Amino acid sequence: QVQLVQSGAEVKKPGASVKVSCKASGYTFTSYYMHWVRQAPGQGLEWMGKINPSGGTTSNAQKFQGRVTMTSDTSTTTVYMELSSLRSEDTAMYFCARDPSWQLRPLEHWGQGTLVTVSS
Amino acid sequence: DIQMTQSPSTLSASVGDRVTITCRASQTISSWLAWYQQKPGKAPKLLISKASTLESGVPSRFSGSGSGTEFTLTISSLQPDDFVTYYCQQYNSYPWTFGQGTKVEIK
Numbered sequence: 001q002v003q004l005v006q007s008g009a010e011v012k013k014p015g016a017s018v019k020v021s022c023k024a025s026g027y028t029f030t031s032y033y034m035h036w037v038r039q040a041p042g043q044g045l046e047w048m049g050k051i052n053p054s055g056g057t058t059s060n061a062q063k064f065q066g067r068v069t070m071t072s073d074t075s076t077t078t079v080y081m082e083l084s085s086l087r088s089e090d091t092a093m094y095f096c097a098r099d100p101s102w103q104l105r106p107l108e109h110w111g112q113g114t115l116v117t118v119s120s
Numbered sequence: 121d122i123q124m125t126q127s128p129s130t131l132s133a134s135v136g137d138r139v140t141i142t143c144r145a146s147q148t149i150s151s152w153l154a155w156y157q158q159k160p161g162k163a164p165k166l167l168i169s170k171a172s173t174l175e176s177g178v179p180s181r182f183s184g185s186g187s188g189t190e191f192t193l194t195i196s197s198l199q200p201d202d203f204v205t206y207y208c209q210q211y212n213s214y215p216w217t218f219g220q221g222t223k224v225e226i227k
Contacts, residue, residue: 044221047218106154107209
């Protein structure tokens with residue numbers, strides 16, 4: 001069965017970087033884009049960007065340009081999202097979620113989420 | 121960016137009620153609209169894709185309609201498990217965007 005398993009919670013200081021992983025299993029890794037969506041405490045969902053694990057091309061929301069880096073490792077079927085220059089407003093739950101690359105579909109399978117807390 | 125506006129933000133209802141949530145897009149998105157259900161502390165769950173296609177395993181009391189810029193999610197008879205938060209999302213163009221959410225509360 002499809003599984004997206006994310007790394008554990010992180011606590012970071014303002015100005016630092018965080019790297020969250022999402023290990024995929026149960027499907028052909030390179031056939032699905034992986035997206036990152038975040039949710040601040042008590043707030044709504046915010047799309048951050050996506051990566052095509054086949055080739056590594058990315059597309060990010062303008063808001064995160066220059067601060068977010070998404071990478072993939074086909075040997076371990078893992079994608080990574082690194083967010084730099086952290087500020088308190090980046091405190092949120094970060095989710096990975098996949099969609100098929102060959103058809104237009106929303107996000108059917110999600111990781112369990114990784115809580116990132118930014119605090120001095 | 122396409123703005124998605126949901127209404128209401130909060131909805132108070134009773135078990136067995138029929139409820140409708142509206143989602144409006146700032147520009148046309150054809151039928152590329154999804155609805156998600158999110159329980160506290162959990163990842164969102166996809167309920168409906170392409171505005172009206174019920175995902176496998178989702179109860180038939182959920183239904184979606186609309187196209188262009190106006191969409192609705194209807195729950196025909198609220199069950200205790202349904203008192204959570206719902207989001208719409210457009211996937212017509214990047215950046216994908218979500219509505220702000222509708223929390224369904226017990227009256």
